[in-house]
Amino acid sequence: DTAVSQTPKYLVTQMGNDKSIKCEQNLGHDTMYWYKQDSKKFLKIMFSYNNKELIINETVPNRFSPKSPDKAHLNLHINSLELGDSAVYFCASSQAFWDSGNTIYFGEGSWLTVV
Amino acid sequence: SQQGEEDPQALSIQEGENATMNCSYKTSINNLQWYRQNSGRGLVHLILIRSNEREKHSGRLRVTLDTSKKSSSLLITASRAADTASYFCAAQRRGGGADGLTFGKGTHLIIQP
Numbered sequence: 001d002t003a004v005s006q007t008p009k010y011l012v013t014q015m016g017n018d019k020s021i022k023c024e025q026n027l028g029h030d031t032m033y034w035y036k037q038d039s040k041k042f043l044k045i046m047f048s049y050n051n052k053e054l055i056i057n058e059t060v061p062n063r064f065s066p067k068s069p070d071k072a073h074l075n076l077h078i079n080s081l082e083l084g085d086s087a088v089y090f091c092a093s094s095q096a097f098w099d100s101g102n103t104i105y106f107g108e109g110s111w112l113t114v115v
Numbered sequence: 116s117q118q119g120e121e122d123p124q125a126l127s128i129q130e131g132e133n134a135t136m137n138c139s140y141k142t143s144i145n146n147l148q149w150y151r152q153n154s155g156r157g158l159v160h161l162i163l164i165r166s167n168e169r170e171k172h173s174g175r176l177r178v179t180l181d182t183s184k185k186s187s188s189l190l191i192t193a194s195r196a197a198d199t200a201s202y203f204c205a206a207q208r209r210g211g212g213a214d215g216l217t218f219g220k221g222t223h224l225i226i227q228p
Contacts, residue, residue: 004157035218041201043158043218090157102207103148104216106157 003027006091006107013081014115021076021110023091031055032074033092033104034066043090049074050096081114088112120219121204127225134191136222138204139184145207147180147187148216152201161189161202194226 006023013019025032033056034046048056052068063079078085088109094102122137140147146165150158164171164180164187171178177190191198201223205216 040220041152041223042220043203045217092157102216103160103163104150104158104205106150106159108157109155 004091004093004105004107006089006110008110009108010111010113012113012115015081015083017081018077018079019081019112020078021089021091021112023074023076023107025072025091025093025105027093027095027105029093029105030071030096031094031102032068032071033094034074034076035090035092035106037088037090037109039087047074047076078112081112083114086112086114121202121222123222124220125223125225127227128194129227130194130196132194134194134198134224134226136189136202136204136224138187138189138219140187140204140206141185142206142208144182147178148205148207149176149178149187149189150203150205150218152203152221154200158203191224194224196226196228198224199226200224 004025031050033048035043036046037043046060047066049068051071065077068074088111090109091107092104094104120139128134144166146163148163149161151161152158162173162176162178164178175192180187201221203218203221205218207216
């Protein structure tokens with residue numbers, strides 16, 4: 001009964017490949033996010049979806065494409081992987097995007113290593 | 116601009132001592148939140164303090180907020196080895212969650228047994 005679950009947890013792949021990370025939340029939340037945490041632990045928001053609609057799209061290369069088939073799922077597809085894409089990617093969700101006082105619930109992270 | 120910068124970057128103390136971590140932010144906020152991240156795990160929400168609050172307690176945690184200085188502190192009293200983790204502050208900007216929460220780089224806390 002994990003609240004926010006993402007797969008795979010570990011992914012090692014070669015440069016130039018295309019890969020996907022899947023995320024699902026069973027909390028009934030309207031909003032889902034993708035965050036990237038680099039090697040220095042800096043956590044930066046990449047995308048946010050509210051009820052399947054894209055709300056935030058930070059300065060992220062267009063090789064990264066999120067897909068939200070329904071409000072419980074937000075998948076991240078990455079084309080033409082580069083060495084600099086190596087990081088931990090966290091999926092997260094919160095009750096409602098526009099309310100203040102949101103608590104964000106995080107998944108356990110997906111460790112992506114591009115070689 | 117980045118919201119939420121923690122200080123110090125790393126802190127090592129003896130078990131039983133108190134640990135204090137600070138956070139500074141840049142713009143007006145609705146609230147400030149603290150999260151904890153154990154090694155190899157996701158972030159877990161600890162406590163939220165609203166912009167009209169000055170202090171909040173939760174168990175061994177005490178958070179203060181000084182909006183005039185745009186700073187917050189997290190105090191963990193009577194630390195335990197299990198408190199070893201990274202601690203992040205996250206600021207939610209005034210005007211709603213238009214950019215979610217913006218996190219700092221975290222303070223890595225090590226509790227020596």
